[in-house]
Amino acid sequence: MQFADEAVVLSARPHGEAHAVVELFTPAHGRWAGLVYGGQGRRMQPVLQPGNGVRAEWKGRLSDSLGHFSLELVNARAAALMQERLSLAGLSAACAVAAACLPEREAHARAYHAMSVLLDNLDDAQVWPALMARWELGLLAELGFGLTLDRCAATGTRENLIYVSPRSACAVSAEAGEPYKGKLLPLPAFLRGESAEASLADALDALKTTGYFIETRILHPAGRQLPEARARLLELLAKTNN
């Protein structure tokens, strides 16, 4: 069995002394792991950096074999972002979240294309934190845990929605949420598509909300935590915001 597809490199782990087991995110085949011969060598190391765009060809004797990849670098995103502390943290966090959340060998083309847009915009500090939050929101929806953000869970109103209920994953209006605001999650307007403008504080709020649902809906049932790279990103964004 074999296929060829575009992909984003999510991670690469050493295998033996010379090779690597690489996890890619492809539009048509989802998250897919395979062996890369010579993956620890000088030629392949720059290709196997997380976030890089590659052209991948996978071959395996059987469809459920580990198989091996032949890779060609298409978009060297990691190298372009290495000097930027926040962007690099964003790149690591996005790849870690994708690696932790996506089921193996299940196509999620929309999540892939949204991730490509996010990674391609990581050099624009005004844009990417909000893009990351929107990508995570889309990822939740793609995996069957979408949030209902168009009406209030308590009153049904579509006005003044500023909270999300951690229990129902639905929006809550300012009035209905007032008595419980300490327990509710923030809902910035840009996350509902009401406003194109998003400040860093808005993006941070949105990432707290999406992070909560990613952890409780996707990762905790599988006995996992949010990736450390994402926690580090939030820490850095909070410092920058202050």
Place this chain on the structure above:
Amino acid sequence: MPTGKGQIGPELQRLIDLLAKLPGLGPRSAKRAALYLLKKREPVMRPLAYALAEAADKVAACSTCGNWDSIDPCAICADAERDGSVICVVQDVGDLWALERAGAHRGLYHVLGGLLSPLDGVGPDDLNIGRLVERARAESVKEVVLALPATVDGQSTAHYLSEHLAGCAVALTRLSQGVPVGGELDYLDEGTLAAAMKTRRPA
């Protein structure tokens, strides 16, 4: 007829099994190495056994920089000729040796013992970072060079260290990236070329 485990004595088999654990050696090359050692018992095998035992007993990580040596502080930290105002931070002792081989750095070193890698579960507490911050706070230190790999993990670690060393009165520098000596542009990967263009300097 193949030589199976049953046809080799337990002492020799143990030697082969241990040799096969070394980097670059598999079971077959470990057998070749074991046979070579047995043939060269006096000139190679006994001195090697002695050297291994001595290194196991005496070589330890330097309490100052993390370099491997039989004395503490290590020969580099104890060398009064070296420039104590510059500390070069490296991932592993192999990187320290590479810089020494190049003769490019005459200051001191600090070996982190790895890189921050969330995927592999390596966090700040697993690295020799606390001691680096202590050293950087010393009045004599003027510069810390972050000589870490140009990988996502390497540069994430460099950014992390930059943050933690920001409170120290030292200049923080990092190795530049670009065209290697003897490198032709046509053969370079896109990432290196992009980094080289980004960090170009006046001719």
